[in-house]
Amino acid sequence: MDLIATWLLHTLRHPSLTAGLLARLGSLACLALLSLSGPASAGGFLIVQSTTSTQNSGLYDYLLPIFEQSVDFRVHVVAVGTGQALRNAANCDGDLLIVHAKAAELEFVAKGYGSQRFDLMYNDFVLVGPQDDPAQVGTAETIAEALHRLADTKAPFISRADDSGTHQKEMALWQAAGLDPRPASGTWYLETGAGMGASLGTAIEVRGYTLSDRATWIAFAKKRDHAILFEGSPELFNQYGIIPVSPQHCPKVKSARAQALLEWLLGASGQEAIAAYRRFGQQLFFPNAQR
């Protein structure tokens, strides 16, 4: 031990040797800082703040490679609930929004955060539950009746409870049925605060019911004994919107790139690509851009 200490003190007392030691430490530091900048993709990137359903259903993994062939930048998708996506975009942490809660979207544009909102595509929400359907929602005439049966039988119901588009829809449906399930939270009404896929997983494990967008349900890999029990009512329509973040609100926003992706998605090739996406043989999203 003493030997090393003596050697080191000797090194430190000779400036040239000390310099060598410092240089080595310095280059290590530089290396670490260099990697901070990340892998510089040639033309930079664009950040899309998006709902979880479009990611969990695999749509972006299919669409974006097609789009990226024609541009010199990459598209980075941050998938969070619609509420959080709108909030992140209002903080200028995104360039383009793809979400599904029309009222909140219009408010976002009205406040000047987004420049304009366009319809992009649609599918529908479905009520999913265990096949043997203990609450008998399968024979209900309306979605309101189905929700009443859930509340009456106190069958486990999984709520996203994350201010996502799906959660906002769910709350609107309860309200339209004249019910408020929130006082029952923690008993039969279970609030996960998680994404669509994770909430489906929870519903399946506790043999409970949940409201899901059709795309995430179809794409979910481990359905076990769960099935769609109620569907097809007009209240369950699920419209996706696309909004570029306003350059007046966020001067640093990558407007040209956001515009390029928007034009492509709303144009013929993007709309065709959306329609062509299939999981387990089924179409998940139906394009309905109005241009």
Add this chain to the structure above:
Amino acid sequence: MNEIGQALSIAIDLIRKGDPDLLEIVGLSLRVSLSALVLACLIGYPVGAMLATLRFPGRGLLLIFMNTLMGLPPVVAGLLVYLVLSRAGPLGVLELLYTPGAMIIAQTLLITPIVAALTHQVIEDLYHEYRDLLKSMRANPWQRLVTLLWDARFSLLTAALAGFGRALAEVGAVMIVGGNINHYTRVMTSAITLSTAKGEFEFALALGIILFALALLVNAALLSLRAQFTRWSHHHA
């Protein structure tokens, strides 16, 4: 039981075939966590050593603070870094949010206290042994620091590996500041979270196996290094 067995065999297949997505994710995990480790050591070693060898007002408070930060929950580290790096935040101009750089910063914040606190313990013990020798050699504080750090290098490796393990295993911070972007900020833990949410347990399990294997490897390397060092110091004693 059958389901676990099936998932396991598909997972092992993915690893054996060297699935490109899998390799990319493992590569990014290592790059981010190793970078965070280098930064954490560059900060944590000198800070820990200074706290062990120098006496100054506020030192006790600093020690308590540092030891508390060792238990900082990853999501809190993630939240703090998010707020600072958001374009609406004080360092928004750097445009680091949702990049590997943001993940490195969050993990550095998370593991620097661990490296510093463990370094402090190691150096303090060593300093008791060396104090008289260093005094007799009239070493200045800077020389003392470097000497102690150098002599404790094998023990300090343990501190580094403890930090590395925590960085590699955390998901809360990288999820928030990285955004789990495919081919860009998706690391092992955030990919496991997403795959589980999609009900794709095979891919999640494959990553879990790799994560576990890496932990084994790191610990095996550590033990063999220590064994070698013990032999080496006996030889030179």
